[in-house]
Amino acid sequence: MNRKPKVAVLRQLRKEVGFGCPVKGCGSPYLEWHHFDPPWHVENHHNPEGMIALCVQHHAQADAGAFTIEQLRQMKQAKDEAEQVKGRFNWMRNELLMVIGGSFLLETYVAVSHKHGPVIWLSRDDDGYLLLNVAEATINGEPRFSMEENFWTVHGNQEDVECPPSGKAVSVKYPNGDAVSVKFLELKSEEALLKQYPEAPDALFEISTPITAVEVTYRLKSTGVDIGPKELTVYGNTIRGEFIKGAKIAVLL
Incomplete structure (x- = not known):
């Protein structure tokens, strides 16, 4: 499976975090996507329910285990309408x-x-x-x-x-x-x-x-x-x- 998701999945991930990194105090619009439930190395998937948009810095930290699954799920639910980017x-x-x-x-x-x-x-x-x-x-x-x-x-x-x-x-x-x-x-x-x-x-x-x-x-x-x-x-x-x-x-x- 290609690691890059389809365009529709990326749009959904960007929109649910308000088009900015959802880590508190960040808000960077320069976003990547992170597989967390399950991680990519456990299962290759592009299920948006188990993915989140993060900036480059916080994506690297997420890969290293900085955030729990529960914390990442909370970040996904923090915004459903885009704020000023x-x-x-x-x-x-x-x-x-x-x-x-x-x-x-x-x-x-x-x-x-x-x-x-x-x-x-x-x-x-x-x-x-x-x-x-x-x-x-x-x-x-x-x-x-x-x-x-x-x-x-x-x-x-x-x-x-x-x-x-x-x-x-x-x-x-x-x-x-x-x-x-x-x-x-x-x-x-x-x-x-x-x-x-x-x-x-x-x-x-x-x-x-x-x-x-x-x-x-x-x-x-x-x-x-x-x-x-x-x-x-x-x-x-x-x-x-x-x-x-x-x-x-x-x-x-």
Whole structure:
């Protein structure tokens, strides 16, 4: 049996602990899964009743016997509704390639903006590192994901929050189909760039590598804004496949 459970099992495990490690005082969103009743070495199984989502540190402690079966069962029952989930990306670079809606942005600080201000943009800290920002949207009075200088927060009644322990990605889904995701990638060569984005405009492959890319999707379909992985649709108008360098604003809503 493959040790990795099915997606549905992982979603159930994340949701029952409120999308954060249930060990008291922790709350880390970077979750793994732990088999405890019975342990994996006793029986290979993916029964969610005998599994729990834990952060990397507390997973290792659980493997070493730090928590009893009764304690782990209590942790599973502690939360059935997700609370506010927070995290931080430690990916800080002097140069970033933003990949948004199928377009590729270099030396462009504001990826998407509207009349009230920027929606997805970059800022620099005192050390000159670029940091990602995503404005909080509100749908029918219900808040959504936001990000301020690499610190992200999940708002609202989220359906799922997936945040691998690698700390390079976060994906948030809502019951009405809205979704936001952020993923960092290290592209070490032109070949890696081509492999990752084979359908990109030729101008992209003239940039210097290695380079770090950050992919952002921002799908709020009920507002008419759908920034997907391959195209950007705003109020029925679709933009895709552009390479933009040095622009003040890439997309104005």
